[in-house]
Amino acid sequence: MFRQLADLLRGQIESGELAPGDPLPSELRLGEDHHISRTTVRQAIAQLRSEGLVTVDRPRGTFVRVSEPVEVVVLSSGERAGARMPTDTERRRFNLREGVPVLVVTAPDGTQTAYPADRYQLALP
Amino acid sequence: MFRQLADLLRGQIESGELAPGDPLPSELRLGEDHHISRTTVRQAIAQLRSEGLVTVDRPRGTFVRVSEPVEVVVLSSGERAGARMPTDTERRRFNLREGVPVLVVTAPDGTQTAYPADRYQLALP
DNA sequence: GTGGATTTGTTCGTATGTATT
DNA sequence: GAATACATACGAACAAATCCA
Numbered sequence: 331m332f333r334q335l336a337d338l339l340r341g342q343i344e345s346g347e348l349a350p351g352d353p354l355p356s357e358l359r360l361g362e363d364h365h366i367s368r369t370t371v372r373q374a375i376a377q378l379r380s381e382g383l384v385t386v387d388r389p390r391g392t393f394v395r396v397s398e399p400v401e402v403v404v405l406s407s408g409e410r411a412g413a414r415m416p417t418d419t420e421r422r423r424f425n426l427r428e429g430v431p432v433l434v435v436t437a438p439d440g441t442q443t444a445y446p447a448d449r450y451q452l453a454l455p
Numbered sequence: 456m457f458r459q460l461a462d463l464l465r466g467q468i469e470s471g472e473l474a475p476g477d478p479l480p481s482e483l484r485l486g487e488d489h490h491i492s493r494t495t496v497r498q499a500i501a502q503l504r505s506e507g508l509v510t511v512d513r514p515r516g517t518f519v520r521v522s523e524p525v526e527v528v529v530l531s532s533g534e535r536a537g538a539r540m541p542t543d544t545e546r547r548r549f550n551l552r553e554g555v556p557v558l559v560v561t562a563p564d565g566t567q568t569a570y571p572a573d574r575y576q577l578a579l580p
Numbered sequence: 581g582t583g584g585a586t587t588t589g590t591t592c593g594t595a596t597g598t599a600t601t
Numbered sequence: 602g603a604a605t606a607c608a609t610a611c612g613a614a615c616a617a618a619t620c621c622a
């Protein structure tokens with residue numbers, strides 16, 4: 331059931347029926363509409379949060395994520411780049427929302443730098 | 456409470472006390488040891504899953520994630536790269552576990568290609 | 581090979597706390 | 602102050618899959 335609700339909401343977001351910045355119905359409302367408990371509604375929304383599709387502004391409500399302006403990081407020769415979910419420390423340091431990875435740039439000497447993936451892109455020199 | 460347990464387990468993973476491939480104690484066991492309900496234990500583990508630190512092999516148990524061999528993708532001139540969590544379709548297509556982002560390479564003509572971030576890194580020509 | 585024990589998954593209900601409107 | 606909405610925690614029950622005696 332929670333998967334079905336997550337799929338439904340995800341579809342509405344991807345189709346634009348729910349546009350960035352739009353609020354989702356409240357947990358209570360979703361539960362009533364679909365005849366499921368609030369526990370199950372929360373599980374569906376937790377799924378969407380971990381996918382980075384929605385953010386919660388407690389206790390105002392749950393909203394479709396708005397994309398951030400992007401800055402570009404230019405890679406230097408010999409550097410490699412990857413991505414992973416942030417550590418707990420990084421999440422606090424960068425003030426990252428759920429479901430946002432970090433881009434990790436590794437220099438030839440092994441030094442690593444992390445960039446929040448919702449605000450940065452990588453480019454060639 | 457669930458955050459404290461997540462922090463504890465994360466610390467054990469980062470310190471190596473729990474090595475890659477090692478099983479975590481069962482949910483029931485963790486609940487007994489820390490005098491918390493299974494619900495709360497599950498919430499802590501859900502946190503670690505979304506961080507990509509552990510994977511669950513149901514119903515065998517929960518294990519510290521083992522890193523995969525990495526392939527390198529060479530970027531071409533004019534391409535940009537970012538990262539985000541996979542869509543539901545991508546997760547199934549790449550057989551991705553929870554907490555694993557995708558690297559997204561955008562060509563000058565707008566074409567995008569996604570690579571599972573646990574198996575790929577980006578490099579310069 | 582059958583059956584029981586173990587372990588995670590899903591769902592319900594309930595209660596209380598916290599922050600915003 | 603009241604209403605609203607999300608966060609946290611407990612308890613309970615059953616399902617499904619694996620493992621082992």
